[in-house]
Amino acid sequence: MASFVELMKYGRRAERPVDDIPPAHVLVPLALQHVLAMYAGAVAVPLIVGGVMVKTGQLQSGDIVHLIMVDLFVAGIATIIQAVGFWRFGVRLPLMQGVTFAAVSPMITIGTTHGITAIYGSVIASGIFMMVLSPVYGRLIRFFPPLVTGTIILIIGVSLMGVSAGWMGNGSSSKDFGEPKYVGMGFLTLLIILLIERFAPPAIRRISILLGLVIGTLISIPFGMPDWSNVKHYGWIGVPHPFQFGTPTFQISSIISLLIVAIVIMTETTGDIVAVGEIVDEKITPRRLGDGLRADGLGTVIGGIFNTFPYTAFAQNVGLVAITGVRTRHVATGAGVILVLLGLLPKLAAVVEGIPQPVLGGAGIALFGMVAASGVRTLSKVRFNNSNILVVAVSLGVAMLSEVALSNDGTALDIYGKFPDWFQTIFHSGISAGAICAIVLNLVFNQRRSPDDGAPVLPETSASDAPRGAYIDPREALEAADPGTSAEKLRELAEKYPDLHTIIVTNPAADPELCDWIRAQGDPKVDEIMTRWDDKTNGEFSRRGRAADEQV
Numbered sequence: 001m002a003s004f005v006e007l008m009k010y011g012r013r014a015e016r017p018v019d020d021i022p023p024a025h026v027l028v029p030l031a032l033q034h035v036l037a038m039y040a041g042a043v044a045v046p047l048i049v050g051g052v053m054v055k056t057g058q059l060q061s062g063d064i065v066h067l068i069m070v071d072l073f074v075a076g077i078a079t080i081i082q083a084v085g086f087w088r089f090g091v092r093l094p095l096m097q098g099v100t101f102a103a104v105s106p107m108i109t110i111g112t113t114h115g116i117t118a119i120y121g122s123v124i125a126s127g128i129f130m131m132v133l134s135p136v137y138g139r140l141i142r143f144f145p146p147l148v149t150g151t152i153i154l155i156i157g158v159s160l161m162g163v164s165a166g167w168m169g170n171g172s173s174s175k176d177f178g179e180p181k182y183v184g185m186g187f188l189t190l191l192i193i194l195l196i197e198r199f200a201p202p203a204i205r206r207i208s209i210l211l212g213l214v215i216g217t218l219i220s221i222p223f224g225m226p227d228w229s230n231v232k233h234y235g236w237i238g239v240p241h242p243f244q245f246g247t248p249t250f251q252i253s254s255i256i257s258l259l260i261v262a263i264v265i266m267t268e269t270t271g272d273i274v275a276v277g278e279i280v281d282e283k284i285t286p287r288r289l290g291d292g293l294r295a296d297g298l299g300t301v302i303g304g305i306f307n308t309f310p311y312t313a314f315a316q317n318v319g320l321v322a323i324t325g326v327r328t329r330h331v332a333t334g335a336g337v338i339l340v341l342l343g344l345l346p347k348l349a350a351v352v353e354g355i356p357q358p359v360l361g362g363a364g365i366a367l368f369g370m371v372a373a374s375g376v377r378t379l380s381k382v383r384f385n386n387s388n389i390l391v392v393a394v395s396l397g398v399a400m401l402s403e404v405a406l407s408n409d410g411t412a413l414d415i416y417g418k419f420p421d422w423f424q425t426i427f428h429s430g431i432s433a434g435a436i437c438a439i440v441l442n443l444v445f446n447q448r449r450s451p452d453d454g455a456p457v458l459p460e461t462s463a464s465d466a467p468r469g470a471y472i473d474p475r476e477a478l479e480a481a482d483p484g485t486s487a488e489k490l491r492e493l494a495e496k497y498p499d500l501h502t503i504i505v506t507n508p509a510a511d512p513e514l515c516d517w518i519r520a521q522g523d524p525k526v527d528e529i530m531t532r533w534d535d536k537t538n539g540e541f542s543r544r545g546r547a548a549d550e551q552v
Contacts, residue, residue, distance in 0.1 A: 018093060018280050020328040030326055031334030033206070035342075038075075038098050038314045040209040043352055044367060045099040045309055046071045047360065048163050049119075051171075052108050058116040059245070062230055065349045070240040070306040071099055073343025078299030078311045079336030082292065083329045091284075091292030093276050094332040096317035097299055099309045100268065101156050101371055103261045104163075106429040107309065110254040113425055121248035124304035125255045126262040130297030134290040137266055144267045147446070148438045150378030151392050152264055155399040155434040157372025164368055167361030181223060182358040189216030189362030206320060209363050216359035225356035234346035244307045253422035257432050258310070262300075264435060265312045269296050272313035274477045278499070279318070280327040281529065283481050283506055315374075387445035391438060399434030402427065480504050487511045494518055501526050506533070515542070 011023035022030070046067035053059040078097035085092040103123075111119045133140070168186035169178040176182075193212035197205050204211070217226060273292045277284040292313075299311035321327070342348060382388055401415050416424045427433045479485045480493050480503040491514050494504050501518045502525050504510050519526055533541035 016282075017327040018282055018329050021330050022326075022328060027331060027334045030324065030331045031338055033203070033324075034096055034317050034320060034331060034335040035338050036207045036210055037316050037320050038096050039207075040213060040363065041101075041314065041316065041367065042071060042075055042098040043068055044360075044364070045101065045104055047353070048104055048160075049107055049111070049309065053111050053116055056112050058111055062233065063245070064353045065230065065234060065346060066240070066244055067308065068349035068352050069238065069343050069346060070244075070303075070308045071343070072339050072349075073240050074299065074303045074306050074308050075099070075311065076336040076339030076341075076343060077302060078295070079332055079339060081298060082295045082313070083332040083336060085291065085295070088291050088294055089298055090295045091273055091288055092329055093273065093280060093282060093292075094317075094321050094327065094329045095272060095276055095292070095313045096332055096335060097296070097311045098314040099303075100261075100265050100312040101160065101368075102152070102264045102268070102312075102431060103258065103310045105156075105159050105431045106257045106261055109425055109429045109432075110251075110257060113421060113428070114251045114254055115249065117246045117249040118251045118254045119309075120243075120245070120304045120307055121250040122254040122258040122304075123308075123310055124248055124301050125250060126258040126310060127297045127300030127302075127304060129259050130262050130266060130300060131294050132297075133262075133266070134293035134297060137270070137290065137293055140263070141267065141270065143439055143443070144263070145442065145446070146378050146381040147388055147391055148435075148442050149264070149267055150375045150380075150382065151395045151438045152375070152431065152435050153378060154372050154375030154392075155396060156431055157368050157370070157375060158396070159399065159430045160364070160368040160371065164361050164364030167357040167364055169358075169361070171357050182225075185216065185220055185223070185225065185356065185358040186362035186365075188219065189213070189359045190365050191362075192216060193363065193366050206316070209367055212366070213355060213359060213363050216362060217355050220356045220359055225358065226354050227356075228351060228354040230353060231347055231350040234350045236347055237344055238346040240306055240343060242305045242307075248304065251425075253425040257426045257429060260426075260432050260435050261310065262297075265296060265300075265310055266293050268315075269293060269313045272315055272318050275315075276313075276318050276321055278502065279321050281502070283503065284477065285481050286478055289478060391441040391445060394441060395434045395438040398437045399430035402430050402433065476500070477503060481507060483508050485509055487514065490514060498523070502529055505529060 007021060008024040011026070012021045014020050021027070046064065050059060050064035050067045054061050054064065075096075075098050079095070082090050082095050082097055083092065084090060107119050107122075110122055168183055170176065170182040189212050192215050193208050196208040196211055200208070220226060269292060270289060273289055274284055296312060303309055303311055317332075379392065414428075416428050419427075426436075476493055476497065477500060479489060480497075480500045485493075485507065487509060490504050490507060490510050493500055494514060494517070498521065501521065501523055505515050505518055505526055506529065515530075519530060530542060
């Protein structure tokens with residue numbers, strides 16, 4: 001006990017900065033900052049899915065409180081697994097875990113078609129699938145180049161805008177839907193977020209959406225918009241229970257729908273792991289990537305057991321690591337503990353559930369718009385020719401068929417309503433339909449071609465999640481870190497991607513001439529890495545692979 005108190009008081013320095021443990025007075029504020037940065041995005045998914053399930057009679061309104069509680073609770077557990085790690089689970093880097101937006105539309109389709117328990121059976125199955133697939137995922141990532149991932153993320157953001165519109169009008173089932181006071185409150189919340197982004201210091205801008213929700217809710221109180229009638233029914237402390245809504249059911253077409261989402265999640269997490277590894281100067285090997293993806297799968301299985309949703313690394317927190325320069329993974333560990341504690345506070349979850357829908361709608365425009373913009377940013381890495389434009393156009397169009405089908409009088413239509421249930425479950429979700437379309441069309445149009453047709457010989461790869469930007473190509477970054485990669489391939493990667501230089505110089509397979517060439521490019525990060533490792537190895541790091549006469 002005494003040693004723990006001393007650890008919290010003084011912290012502990014480690015050989016690698018990522019393993020440092022800061023003292024509590026430093027650790028707690030940094031951890032809280034990570035929680036605040038992700039909070040709005042974390043609670044959005046249970047509010048969306050829970051709201052639809054209440055409307056369809058699958059849940060009671062008070063059940064949304066449980067969804068928010070277990071969402072935070074499991075997010076904390078998943079974050080601790082990822083940051084601390086055990087055996088082959090966890091990448092042991094400062095990564096925060098949260099519910100992915102990619103699963104929202106498929107889960108709503110599953111829930112409305114097959115019931116709430118089918119959602120959780122599919123979530124558990126997808127988590128197991130992720131754990132099984134993690135060791136060999138590097139071989140599949142070539143099917144998810146920026147053309148595919150950018151299109152999918154764009155579809156996610158665009159399809160979620162309908163949710164935001166419903167919130168802005170005070171709920172589609174509301175008798176006074178679309179009253180000017182509701183729409184006006186939504187746009188006022190959006191304006192507050194924009195003003196924070198424009199005029200606030202960087203630390204405040206990281207939580208602009210959360211602050212917009214808080215300020216918008218406070219302004220809406222005199223208008224009687226918040227509904228906190230459920231708060232009194234909940235205690236201060238509560239423990240989430242597994243299988244709150246019944247035993248999971250495993251419906252084949254529902255599982256297939258979420259398996260597609262699982263692969264998208266793994267692509268998202270790969271991008272985050274590579275990005276944060278670069279930020280904290282930690283080499284990401286294929287084995288280490290597999291450990292991180294396996295932790296994603298375990299977090300998703302736990303989510304299914306506690307009746308919440310699939311989990312992935314949150315990119316906004318990767319950006320926060322870059323901004324703060326704090327490399328230790330135990331800041332994420334501390335944030336995970338805070339999330340677990342927040343998940344034990346039913347009254348807090350009830351307060352969140354009572355936020356006015358127009359306020360959520362205004363924040364949703366920014367939040368979901370950032371999702372779509374992240375997809376556009378990832379697509380900016382693509383060299384667009386007619387074929388690639390067609391892949392994006394058709395995939396987006398197919399995805400929107402189930403979202404915007406209207407009759408001549410403007411009534412919403414169910415375009416797949418006469419198809420078999422298994423087909424509806426997979427294709428009624430715009431995200432699933434668009435993802436399948438993008439993958440297939442990319443394979444059709446972007447197979448290996450002759451250099452004369454102007455198409456890339458191999459599709460490029462990237463990963464993205466909401467809200468996020470495009471990161472280093474995960475597949476090629478793994479090749480840059482893999483000691484089994486040939487010297488010729490490493491040279492090709494070095495010439496193509498300057499951002500991979502810091503990874504390549506630490507690869508034992510990199511020949512001395514390549515390392516000298518990389519160092520000659522003048523990147524201060526490369527010099528810092530070479531100097532640091534030379535200090536630790538008495539100069540052997542720079543001399544590795546050289547003949548004795550060269551060393552003299």
